[in-house]
Amino acid sequence: MINLLLIVFIISLLYLSIANRMVTYIRILAFQGFILFGVTFLQLQEINTWNLAIIMLETIVFKAIAVPFFLAYLLKRNHITREAEPFLPNFLSLVIVTLIIVITILLANSIKDTHLDKIFFVVALSTLFVGLYIIATRRKIITHVMGYLIIENGVFVLSLAVGNEMPMLVNLGIMLDIFASVLILGVFLNKIGDVFKNVNVDQLDKLKDY
Amino acid sequence: MPGFILIVFVSLFFTGIIIRTKSLASGRKGPGILQPLKDVFRLFRKGSVYSETTSFIFRLAPTIYFSTVVMASLLIPFGSSKALIGFDGDFIFFAYLLGLGKFFNIIAAMDTGSSFEGMGASREALFSMFAEPAFFILMGSFALLTGFTSFYDIFNSIHLGSYIGYALGTMAAVVLVLLSMIENSRMPIDDPKTHLELTMVHEVMILDNSGFDLGLILYTGYLKFAMYGAIIANFFIGGLEMKVALPVFLLIQFAFAIVIGLIESFMARFRMSHNAQFIFALSSVSFLIFFGVLLIMGKLN
Amino acid sequence: MTLFYLITALLLSVLIYLNRRQILNYVLVTIYAVLQWGFTIYSCYHYKSTELGYFTIDSLGLLLLITLSILSIPAFYHSYLYIKKHNETNQSRSIYFAALVMLLTSISAAYLANHIAVIWIFAELTTLSASALIYHHRNKLALEGTWKYVFICAISITFVFIGILFLSLSLQHAGSDDLSFSNLIANADSLNPFWLRLAFLFIFTGFTAKLGLVPMYTAGIDAKDTAPAPAAAMLSSVLMNMGFVGIFRFYSVVSQTSLHQWANLIILIAAMLSIFVATVYMTKMMNIKRMFAYSSIEHMGLVMLGLAMGGIGYYAAILHIILHSFVKASMFFQFTQLYRVFQSKSIYHVGNYFKYNPAGAIVILIAFISATAMPPSGLFVSEFLIFRSMFEARYIGLLLFVLLMLTIIIWAFGKSIFKILFTPPVGFDESRVPVISPWESLSQYILLAMAFWLGLNPPQAFTELIKDAITILPL
Numbered sequence: 012m013i014n015l016l017l018i019v020f021i022i023s024l025l026y027l028s029i030a031n032r033m034v035t036y037i038r039i040l041a042f043q044g045f046i047l048f049g050v051t052f053l054q055l056q057e058i059n060t061w062n063l064a065i066i067m068l069e070t071i072v073f074k075a076i077a078v079p080f081f082l083a084y085l086l087k088r089n090h091i092t093r094e095a096e097p098f099l100p101n102f103l104s105l106v107i108v109t110l111i112i113v114i115t116i117l118l119a120n121s122i123k124d125t126h127l128d129k130i131f132f133v134v135a136l137s138t139l140f141v142g143l144y145i146i147a148t149r150r151k152i153i154t155h156v157m158g159y160l161i162i163e164n165g166v167f168v169l170s171l172a173v174g175n176e177m178p179m180l181v182n183l184g185i186m187l188d189i190f191a192s193v194l195i196l197g198v199f200l201n202k203i204g205d206v207f208k209n210v211n212v213d214q215l216d217k218l219k220d221y
Numbered sequence: 222m223p224g225f226i227l228i229v230f231v232s233l234f235f236t237g238i239i240i241r242t243k244s245l246a247s248g249r250k251g252p253g254i255l256q257p258l259k260d261v262f263r264l265f266r267k268g269s270v271y272s273e274t275t276s277f278i279f280r281l282a283p284t285i286y287f288s289t290v291v292m293a294s295l296l297i298p299f300g301s302s303k304a305l306i307g308f309d310g311d312f313i314f315f316a317y318l319l320g321l322g323k324f325f326n327i328i329a330a331m332d333t334g335s336s337f338e339g340m341g342a343s344r345e346a347l348f349s350m351f352a353e354p355a356f357f358i359l360m361g362s363f364a365l366l367t368g369f370t371s372f373y374d375i376f377n378s379i380h381l382g383s384y385i386g387y388a389l390g391t392m393a394a395v396v397l398v399l400l401s402m403i404e405n406s407r408m409p410i411d412d413p414k415t416h417l418e419l420t421m422v423h424e425v426m427i428l429d430n431s432g433f434d435l436g437l438i439l440y441t442g443y444l445k446f447a448m449y450g451a452i453i454a455n456f457f458i459g460g461l462e463m464k465v466a467l468p469v470f471l472l473i474q475f476a477f478a479i480v481i482g483l484i485e486s487f488m489a490r491f492r493m494s495h496n497a498q499f500i501f502a503l504s505s506v507s508f509l510i511f512f513g514v515l516l517i518m519g520k521l522n
Numbered sequence: 523m524t525l526f527y528l529i530t531a532l533l534l535s536v537l538i539y540l541n542r543r544q545i546l547n548y549v550l551v552t553i554y555a556v557l558q559w560g561f562t563i564y565s566c567y568h569y570k571s572t573e574l575g576y577f578t579i580d581s582l583g584l585l586l587l588i589t590l591s592i593l594s595i596p597a598f599y600h601s602y603l604y605i606k607k608h609n610e611t612n613q614s615r616s617i618y619f620a621a622l623v624m625l626l627t628s629i630s631a632a633y634l635a636n637h638i639a640v641i642w643i644f645a646e647l648t649t650l651s652a653s654a655l656i657y658h659h660r661n662k663l664a665l666e667g668t669w670k671y672v673f674i675c676a677i678s679i680t681f682v683f684i685g686i687l688f689l690s691l692s693l694q695h696a697g698s699d700d701l702s703f704s705n706l707i708a709n710a711d712s713l714n715p716f717w718l719r720l721a722f723l724f725i726f727t728g729f730t731a732k733l734g735l736v737p738m739y740t741a742g743i744d745a746k747d748t749a750p751a752p753a754a755a756m757l758s759s760v761l762m763n764m765g766f767v768g769i770f771r772f773y774s775v776v777s778q779t780s781l782h783q784w785a786n787l788i789i790l791i792a793a794m795l796s797i798f799v800a801t802v803y804m805t806k807m808m809n810i811k812r813m814f815a816y817s818s819i820e821h822m823g824l825v826m827l828g829l830a831m832g833g834i835g836y837y838a839a840i841l842h843i844i845l846h847s848f849v850k851a852s853m854f855f856q857f858t859q860l861y862r863v864f865q866s867k868s869i870y871h872v873g874n875y876f877k878y879n880p881a882g883a884i885v886i887l888i889a890f891i892s893a894t895a896m897p898p899s900g901l902f903v904s905e906f907l908i909f910r911s912m913f914e915a916r917y918i919g920l921l922l923f924v925l926l927m928l929t930i931i932i933w934a935f936g937k938s939i940f941k942i943l944f945t946p947p948v949g950f951d952e953s954r955v956p957v958i959s960p961w962e963s964l965s966q967y968i969l970l971a972m973a974f975w976l977g978l979n980p981p982q983a984f985t986e987l988i989k990d991a992i993t994i995l996p997l
Contacts, residue, residue: 146677166684180639191676194672215669
């Protein structure tokens with residue numbers, strides 16, 4: 012069942028690469044939050060209940076509900092236009108994301124370790140690289156934040172892979188999530204929305220080496 | 222043999238059910254279920270008009286198209302009875318038969334010298350190019366899973382045991398449904414009801430055909446639908462015996478037609494530039510199916 | 523004592539933030555300075571002990587802690603001058619000092635941490651507090667700099683976390699799950715090399731954002747450009763030292779395994795690229811603060827080069843990083859006075875500094891001599907030792923390349939500094955030049971003198987501490 016959920020997670024990554032509207036990105040993030048909730052429940056049943064309850068609460072409340080709502084609020088407040096403006100055409104993004112997933116699978120195949128469930132490694136690493144790719148190829152600042160949230164999801168999947176032995180690491184990962192996401196999202200995007208008229212990264216070019 | 226007869230039988234009603242579903246979904250009563258068939262018969266009785274800029278290819282193409290599809294449907298087994306033609310690697314033969322038909326369609330369209338038809342031909346070629354890996358990887362994964370390479374053997378030995386097996390089966394069915402939509406030029410790739418040549422893909426290629434040729438082409442379209450429905454049904458009626466398999470088959474075809482009708486009613490056609498990425502996404506998903514199969518088989522260590 | 527220190531510092535920071543009265547703020551800051559020095563002296567006496575399970579006062583931590591405490595005094599003094607002369611509002615002053623206190627506390631704790639996750643937590647905290655400092659001016663440029671800094675540091679910290687996850691995977695083979703450095707070193711032979719490779723790559727890449735190396739150095743450049751100069755001084759001295767500590771501790775683990783040469787190669791590549799990038803950018807730099815920032819990149823590249831070379835290079839690396847902190851901090855502190863005279867960051871508008879502030883101009887001259895490692899500055903000794911280690915490791919070609927780069931940097935840096943000091947500025951209105959008291963430059967003289975003294979005639983205890991810090995590394 013976990014394998015199934017992780018495969019659906021990867022399909023959501025493919026869908027992310029061809030998504031056109033900002034609202035779709037938010038929906039995919041919420042959907043990924045729900046999938047991670049399911050995976051957490053199935054994977055971490057051996058650790059003690061209190062830890063498990065906190066992690067599951069964090070996943071469902073934070074990743075699947077709070078952050079998407081907050082992103083939607085940001086979209087409305089800053090009057091961000093509907094298009095996600097990419098630098099590369101969507102078709103090329105799809106090809107590149109497929110290549111990323113394929114290369115990750117080939118990379119995972121060359122590991123001779125039996126401790127780690129390979130599919131976690133594949134999903135985590137491909138999510139990480141897809142998140143980096145999204146950051147690098149989109150024009151709007153808020154898509155940078157979404158790319159960062161996708162990287163967070165990938166890190167979460169990886170921490171689930173080691174979570175059974177060391178629940179502290181999963182908790183640390185969650186703390187990373189909350190701290191950094193709240194900081195970046197909450198504080199600064201609003202300020203950027205107030206100061207700059209349209210939130211493109213082209214605007215962030217005043218600090219130059221002159 | 223029973224497979225072929227059933228496909229022909231279903232093809233008589235298939236498009237009628239689709240059109241009926243679309244009508245009912247938009248609140249009309251719609252034409253009768255046999256109406257498309259009656260249209261084809263009417264066309265058979267008419268004479269053909271051939272443009273002076275065309276050559277023999279234009280006259281030859283509909284016949285070749287029809288015969289390739291008929292031969293391809295001879296390859297589809299039905300449940301536990303073999304197909305009329307079956308050998309190892311026959312799904313590759315199947316794919317390239319259809320490719321041959323499509324090729325003749327394309328060059329016939331370009332033969333007319335009309336720029337609209339040429340445009341439609343190039344789009345058709347592009348979409349088939351992107352859809353081809355999807356089909357091959359899909360069938361290839363299942364060939365890998367079962368160890369056989371013939372349609373009959375594959376379908377008879379599929380054991381969808383675990384969760385991931387069911388998931389793969391569902392994903393394969395979804396991919397095949399979307400592939401059939403692409404092949405038959407239905408929404409959301411191509412709108413059969415549009416009358417603007419600039420937005421057509423398949424319809425525009427047959428603008429210059431008339432009479433018996435047009436009837437053949439239309440009927441071939443229905444046959445292709447029934448054929449794809451048969452492939453999808455075969456995933457589920459693998460080893461069942463005749464008296465169970467028959468109603469299941471008919472039910473799946475019926476459901477397939479209704480699903481296509483509903484998709485056509487509720488989805489708009491994609492922007493033309495989005496079509497390419499949609500079709501390629503199918504290839505990516507079938508790639509994932511391939512790795513899922515590797516995962517099941519434990520080849521992914 | 524560590525717990526008391528952390529809690530009191532946090533409390534002071536919160537109090538400074540909530541309080542709006544000037545006198546009370548300065549009293550609280552003074553209390554913090556006393557606390558910081560008290561903690562440092564306590565650490566001197568409790569050398570090699572472990573507190574709270576997660577903080578070990580070892581030689582490297584102690585050295586850098588003393589450096590931080592020495593630098594914190596002029597930092598607070600110059601911040602006070604800066605805020606006074608700039609007529610800041612009460613709220614921005616409170617935030618500034620609260621963030622500065624938070625920054626110094628988290629860096630001190632990170633120096634002493636012996637568990638990789640604890641270093642990670644405090645590195646995260648430094649990102650938060652540094653961003654508040656960078657955003658001090660609240661204009662468009664500051665916002666841009668803060669956004670870039672926070673974003674790149676957030677990604678880098680995530681990378682470090684991924685590296686920690688891989689590290690725990692590699693530790694599973696050894697059968698333990700304690701990620702403290704002593705345990706990692708003890709189990710060094712049984713760490714799975716594949717996961718350890720990945721862990722090293724990710725942790726190294728993540729910490730280069732704090733240290734200022736290729737590939738993540740870009741965050742620091744913009745940060746130091748837009749932050750107020752006293753804060754920028756802290757960012758480019760003690761914060762870079764924290765990045766160094768993170769990498770150094772992990773490197774000492776990796777050096778016990780079979781991946782030592784591979785890790786050396788990775789560090790070598792990053793260091794060479796950093797020196798190259800710094801050279802390229804410094805040749806056409808007009809913004810003084812950015813020029814200082816790129817000079818920091820170059821020095822960090824040299825430090826990591828020494829680390830990668832081994833032998834005498836280890837000693838030279840630590841010596842260099844301590845001396846560099848003093849020199850770079852004094853340069854930034856002097857910049858506050860420079861800006862007050864000329865009201866501009868660009869070399870084009872600055873010049874003839876000797877006329878307006880002779881004491882400060884001499885500081886810049888001495889700092890330039892130190893930063894470019896000309897004798898008799900202390901950095902000459904450390905850089906010479908680094909070059910010697912490169913020679914002994916038979917990397918002659920690389921040595922020649924580095925020397926060439928450094929020559930170009932001396933030229934570029936010197937061109938700018940001499941323009942600042944001797945050539946008349948363009949379009950400068952002389953009538954409203956404020957009078958700068960020479961006593962303001964006193965702190966920088968002291969810092970530079972310390973750099974000279976520690977380099978040329980270091981006290982016995984100092985050298986012993988450095989030697990002890992590198993015993994863990996194989997020769």
